[in-house]
Amino acid sequence: MSVPVSQPIVPVLRSVLNQYRILILASVLLAFVAIIGVYYSIKATEETFYLSLERDSEVLEKSFNSLLERTYKNMEMIATFVSNNHDVQQLFYKGMLAVQAEGGGAGAESAAFYRHALYDAVAPSWKKIQQRFDARQLHFHLAPGSLSFLRVHRPEKYGDRMDNIRHTVVDVNASLEPVLGFETGRVYSGLRGVVPVFSEDSETQQQVHVGALEVGTSFNTVLKIFDETQNVGAGILLRRDHITATMWPEYIEERFGDVIHSCGCYLEAESRKGELRRMMDLQAEDNENHHRVGLYPLGERYYGFSLIPLFDYKKSLSNKDPQNRIGYIAFWFDQTEKYQHLQSTQKRYLVLGVVGFLFVLSMMILLVRFYIRHLSIQVEQKTLALQESTDQLNQAQKIAHLGYWQLQVEANQLVFSDEVYRIVGLPQGTDISLEQFLSCVYEEDQEEVRQTFLSAKKGISGDLTHRVESKNGHLIYVRNHMEVIFNDAGAVDRILGTLQDISHQIELQKAIEAKEQLYRQIFERSRAVKLLVNPEQGQIIDANEAAQRYYGYSHKQLTSMGIEEINTLSLEALRAEFYRTQTENCDYGSYKHRLANGEIRDVEVYTSDVEFDGKHYYHSIIFDVTERNQVLAQLEKAAMHDSLTGLFNRRSINYRAEPEIARYLRTEEPFSVIMMDIDYFKRFNDIYGHDVGDLVLKHVAQLFESEVRATDLVGRFGGEEFIVLAPQTNKEDAIVLAERIVSSVRAFEMEYGDERLKITLSAGVATLGESLCLNQTFDLKDCFAQLVKHADEQLYNAKSKGRDQVCSF
Numbered sequence: 001m002s003v004p005v006s007q008p009i010v011p012v013l014r015s016v017l018n019q020y021r022i023l024i025l026a027s028v029l030l031a032f033v034a035i036i037g038v039y040y041s042i043k044a045t046e047e048t049f050y051l052s053l054e055r056d057s058e059v060l061e062k063s064f065n066s067l068l069e070r071t072y073k074n075m076e077m078i079a080t081f082v083s084n085n086h087d088v089q090q091l092f093y094k095g096m097l098a099v100q101a102e103g104g105g106a107g108a109e110s111a112a113f114y115r116h117a118l119y120d121a122v123a124p125s126w127k128k129i130q131q132r133f134d135a136r137q138l139h140f141h142l143a144p145g146s147l148s149f150l151r152v153h154r155p156e157k158y159g160d161r162m163d164n165i166r167h168t169v170v171d172v173n174a175s176l177e178p179v180l181g182f183e184t185g186r187v188y189s190g191l192r193g194v195v196p197v198f199s200e201d202s203e204t205q206q207q208v209h210v211g212a213l214e215v216g217t218s219f220n221t222v223l224k225i226f227d228e229t230q231n232v233g234a235g236i237l238l239r240r241d242h243i244t245a246t247m248w249p250e251y252i253e254e255r256f257g258d259v260i261h262s263c264g265c266y267l268e269a270e271s272r273k274g275e276l277r278r279m280m281d282l283q284a285e286d287n288e289n290h291h292r293v294g295l296y297p298l299g300e301r302y303y304g305f306s307l308i309p310l311f312d313y314k315k316s317l318s319n320k321d322p323q324n325r326i327g328y329i330a331f332w333f334d335q336t337e338k339y340q341h342l343q344s345t346q347k348r349y350l351v352l353g354v355v356g357f358l359f360v361l362s363m364m365i366l367l368v369r370f371y372i373r374h375l376s377i378q379v380e381q382k383t384l385a386l387q388e389s390t391d392q393l394n395q396a397q398k399i400a401h402l403g404y405w406q407l408q409v410e411a412n413q414l415v416f417s418d419e420v421y422r423i424v425g426l427p428q429g430t431d432i433s434l435e436q437f438l439s440c441v442y443e444e445d446q447e448e449v450r451q452t453f454l455s456a457k458k459g460i461s462g463d464l465t466h467r468v469e470s471k472n473g474h475l476i477y478v479r480n481h482m483e484v485i486f487n488d489a490g491a492v493d494r495i496l497g498t499l500q501d502i503s504h505q506i507e508l509q510k511a512i513e514a515k516e517q518l519y520r521q522i523f524e525r526s527r528a529v530k531l532l533v534n535p536e537q538g539q540i541i542d543a544n545e546a547a548q549r550y551y552g553y554s555h556k557q558l559t560s561m562g563i564e565e566i567n568t569l570s571l572e573a574l575r576a577e578f579y580r581t582q583t584e585n586c587d588y589g590s591y592k593h594r595l596a597n598g599e600i601r602d603v604e605v606y607t608s609d610v611e612f613d614g615k616h617y618y619h620s621i622i623f624d625v626t627e628r629n630q631v632l633a634q635l636e637k638a639a640m641h642d643s644l645t646g647l648f649n650r651r652s653i654n655y656r657a658e659p660e661i662a663r664y665l666r667t668e669e670p671f672s673v674i675m676m677d678i679d680y681f682k683r684f685n686d687i688y689g690h691d692v693g694d695l696v697l698k699h700v701a702q703l704f705e706s707e708v709r710a711t712d713l714v715g716r717f718g719g720e721e722f723i724v725l726a727p728q729t730n731k732e733d734a735i736v737l738a739e740r741i742v743s744s745v746r747a748f749e750m751e752y753g754d755e756r757l758k759i760t761l762s763a764g765v766a767t768l769g770e771s772l773c774l775n776q777t778f779d780l781k782d783c784f785a786q787l788v789k790h791a792d793e794q795l796y797n798a799k800s801k802g803r804d805q806v807c808s809f
Contacts, residue, residue: 027361038353042346049342053293053335057306060331064226064234066587068191071222072180075193077632078129079215080178080639082122082138083197084649091118093199093210095149096142104147106159115150115158126152129215137190137216140197141166143173143209154187162186165246167314168194172212181313184246184326188255189238189268190216192313200719207650207718219269227271229528229623231334233303235270236310237263237280238327263307265327279305279332295339296332302339303332337518352504366418407434407495409457420499423478425470442467442475449480456482456495465502477506529622531563532610538562538571541617550624552596568592568600578607578618593622602626644694645701648715653723656713658780660727661787664768672734672767674724675791676704676741679760679803681720692752696720696759699750707741723788731767731808738763738806746804764794765808 082088095114099107107115118140126138138152145163163170165186168179178195194214198207219236226234240259243252243266256266260277262284270276275298282296283305289295293306309325318324403419414432421428424440434453441449445466452462462482467475479500487493523530523542529550532542543551543558551558551566564571569591581589588606595601606621640652648656657673664671678700685693697720704714704722713725724741726734742761749756766772771790772783790809798807 026364030360030364031357034353034357038349041349041353045342045345045349049338050291050293050295052338053295053304053306054291056304056333056335057293057308057331060230060232060306060333061308061329062587063230064222064329064331067222067226071191071217072193074133074632074635075135075191075215075217076178076180076195077193077635077639078133078135079193079195079213081635082125082215083195083213084639084643085121086644087121088118089197089199089210091121092140092149092197093201093208095140096210099142099147099149111149115155118150119152119155122152133217134221135215135217137185137188137192137214139185139214139216140211141169141173141214142211145173146170146212149211151187157187160186168192169212169214172196173209176209179313181316182310183313184238184242185216186246186248187251188216188218189243189247190218191222192216205719205721223269223271233270233272233275233330233332235272235276235330236268236327237265237276237307237330238268238310239325240264240266242312242326263328268327270330275332276330279303279330283307295335298332301334301336304335305330305332341515341518362422402501403499405497405499407453407456407497409492409494423476423499423501424468425472440468442469452480452482453495456484457492459484459486459492476501477503529624531558531618531620531622533563533618533620535575535616535618538564538574547622550595550622551593566593566595568594581607590625602629642716645697645716647701647704647722648713650715650717653713653715653717653725654781654784657725657784660725661768661780661783663727668769669728670730670767670769672726672729672731672765673787673791674726674734674738674741674763674765675717675788675795676722676724676738676761676763677795677799678720679762679799684757688752688757692757695752696750696757699748700745700759700761703744703748704741707744708737712737723791729767731765731770734765734767735806735808738765742804742806760804762795762798762803763806764791764796764798765806766790766794767808771809 091114095107095111095118098110098114099105102108102111122138126135129135129138136153139148140150140152141147141162142149146161146166146169148158148160148162151157162185166183168181168183172179172194173196176196178193180193182191183189192214193216194212197210197213199210200206201208223234223236226232237260241264243256247255252266256268259266260280262280267276278298279296283294286294286296293304295302296305297303308329308331309320309322310327310329311320311324312326315324315326403417403421403423405417405420406415407413408415412434414434414437416424416426416428416432418428421430424437426432426440438446438450448464449466452464456462461484463480465477465479468478469475479502480497481500482495482497484492485494485496523532524544526544527546529547530544531540531547533539534541540558540561540563543553543555548555548558553561562571563574567574569577574591577589577591580586588604591603591605592600593603602625604623604625606623608619610617610619640649640655641647642649660671663669678696681693681696684696697716700722701714701716704724708714708724709726711727712729715723715725717723724737726737729737742763745759745761749758751757766787768783768787772787794807794809798805801807
């Protein structure tokens, strides 16, 4: 049966059509906004991910450079140790004279003789150094420039000039100062420490500069250590034009495989065989990544991959323009978990965007439907029952922002809003009892919900969180709030409630807990020793299993201790040291840690500031460097002391003299120098041989050490010449000290077979402020050289007056 439409209804219908048009436009606009929002959210997470990769790459670069610096220092100490050997100095010097006499270049028979003798002298020790420190090159270069005299690692190659490619050697022979750096030679590319070599001329008794000694190692050891400590793949790539311009062709064919065409490079070294070439191929195929660090798959894992420009010694002295690089340092580090988390986050944003769009669209549709119904009611004159329903709706809207429900206690019948129907998955408008609603609740939560309803019927309002099982089997988390309404007689009339879908909040909470669990596993399962410390009280908050094994304490014991209980420094001293390393932009601090068994170990601590739950903590990674420091201390002692007498060598004396001169400039406290020379020392060598001459030097050195004061420094200055630095000593006291030493040597007789050999000294004294006056702008090195010169002049004055005496200005 059709119903005629009256004229007043036409405007209403037009309004309804207009509302649908607005709904369509609003839906399109909403969809556009949702797409834009999801797109930018995904791009933002992707950008944050790549920024994280770049930060990780920067941290790896700093750690790698720190490891390189320690390797350079090791090479320099080995070179210093070898170059201080007296026999090595003499053979190298005689080889230089032979090359000069035989026309330069490789020389002839005499040069070959000394070259073989030098090789025989250093080869046994060199093999031990190779095994212990993984050094690869030991190369003697004659000055000036770089003329190869002996490659211990390739003894068949010598006599070639490398002035244009071995800039470290050229600079050392020009400045007479040690140089460190990476350089490619004729045979190898390596990390090199180069030091000048001096020898004593037997006729003039003077120190002569012979050339330079180079010790080098490859990147292989550095990459291996870096991979083991950081769990990061690393490799070195060298440009083909750089290699072909420096190395001999036969060694290029011997050392390298095919060129990596994507960068025009040879593969110099890698910590994980075969992976670097694959990473370079993947990078070459990647045309969409515009970040400094890429992400590429290897097997079932995903790795961040970055290339850092590599500069050799010469290029590092000038502006490090990337165009001047000679190759790359490559890092690839496992980012599988982070990448999977990124994918999961992006999918979640996509799902949330779609769900949000559908939700808002549903709400818009519900609002439009409500509005249309409202217009219809206005046309048809709402009935009293509809008016009562509207009143109830208005009252419920004051209680909750989402879905609402009402329970008539006597009828035990529930009334739902549309949103509640959507949440529980029931058709809208369905009449439902309390038991039917309880059947929609997840089985494990039903009893708790039933008890809450029973309490509400007794007049007790309630609030609980439970789960609802939808028709498709999904669990929905809801917050159910109940408010009891009493009648005039004080009895329970009805129960009003709100039902809020909180599944999204629960998912976010689970994601946060999963992330915390991931970081906890990263902390606890790391093989590196890690501590988490409260910086205010110095309390150890957490310690991983590696820390428990290293220190010998249980987790409970460590977390009940302060950091000062395992560090030999006090808490205040630790704070001051940490502040110093931060202000100096140092990556780590060096400390001594005490283990449970009482043993003291040298450690390097890398500390970063982390924030958790609004509080700041120190996250520290500890590396044991005890054995390394012991070896370095031994090398340093060998480099700073004369190998024959055990006294300080000339370099050490020069180093220790400058602070004393600086003190004189500040306080005008006197500072004296005593130069001493053994009289007629050449006779001992000529008559009894060099072995007896060496014994004379040793005995005289022992007499010096027994006669000088604790504040004095005594050293061998060269040949049979010795020096004493006497701080806070004026000229008169210095003369008394020198006379005591000369008298002690005069009274000493050295037994040699049936003979008792007499030894005498001549000495010269010079004192700052008396023999030599300075001003505040005087260079410290030049000042010490002038003071030594004055003392040396008085030494030769003593010799000219008959020897066995002391002279001064």
